[in-house]
Amino acid sequence: MSTRIIFIFSLLILIACEQSPKHLPTSKLPPKRLELIDGLSFVAPPKPFPSDPMLPIQTVGAGWIAVIPYAFTKSGVPQVRYNALGGQWWGECHEGCRATIKAAKAAGLKIMFKPQVFVPGSWTGDLDFSDPADWKKWEAGYEAYIMPLVEMAAQEGVELFCIGTEFKISVAKRPEFWNHLIDTISTKYTGKLTYASNWNDYDVVPFWHRLDYIGINAYFPLSATKTPDKKELIKAWQPMVSAIGKLADKHKKPVLFTEFGYLSVDGCADKTWEIEKRIKSTSVNQYAQAIALDALFETFWIQPYWQGGFLWKWFPNMQGHEGYPEKDYTPQGKLGEQVLKKWYTNTP
DSSP, X not given: OOHHHHHHHHHHHHHHHHTSOSOOOOOOOOOOOTTSEEEEEEOOOSSOOSSOTHHHHHHTTOOEEEEOOEEEOOTTOOOOBOOTTSSSOXXXXXXXXHHHHHHHHHTTOEEEEOOXXXXXXXXXXXXXXXXXXXXXXXXXXXXXXXXXHHHHHHHHTOSEEEEEEOOHHHHHHOHHHHHHHHHHHHTTOOSEEEEEEETTTGGGOTTXXXXXXXXXXXXXXXXXXXXXXXXXXXXXXXXXHHHHHHHHHHHTOOEEEEEEOOOSBTTTTSOHHHHHHTGGGSOBOHHHHHHHHHHHHHHHTTOTTEEEEEEEEEOGGGOSOOSOTTTSSOOTTSHHHHHHHHHHHTOO
């Protein structure tokens, strides 16, 4: 990253700080749970690391990162495009994935490998085909994309592998494929397995009993208030606390938030996918992001079924951000980073 870009990013953060309260409410922290996964979703950088990106991760107390090599599917096209040897960002290719894993391991961090499919102009959960032959073609492409990453995970001692992310229609219509995939993965990889379900369909995934964690991308809409009170958010979480707990008890499985996070803007605890569409005109609000994170941790830290999760998202060396870093999900350089460090290090 050039000096000029770093300066501009720092200036934007400084301006945002001037628009937000300087201090966060204090709260009594419960005892640190050593078994919790204190993770960050590590954005695959476009180029090799200019310096060690793991040091800031250690500073905030995170012990895990999610490595996310994206593939691509066009809506309505039964094809999974992933160029393992080039043509994508360095951090998404096999070389970058392996280098990231090795760097994290050297820093004493654990890994969730989380291959993820992006559907431009659409959502992965809406991916659908009317012809079974198209489904089979897409599934073959997905398996061809994911299995070399499974083998890499086995070779590098990756602790956790996520078999897919938010395939709402696919999981509902094609469960036999996902069971086949679990069988195939299990012949190559002996680590833990999860699946990243969306917040609105986690309760109907048919194969939780075959995985080690119930995975949820926890973007539950809680409040449309520009800067909600923490008590308001904790109260709004209670129905989900109960429902998720019942599912965990039903399957006798722990729950992992495979993704959680908030934009640093007004109303960030509402429907985040809609806020993203109007991000340009939405005001910066670091305090709202920080309070939303604090409320999530305070709500779930004490739930025995909750095993932590991966905050969305963290930019290594600030590479890979596009658009509005001062409004993005990352807490880096913001009040949200203080909250994250408080909980991950168990330091008030």
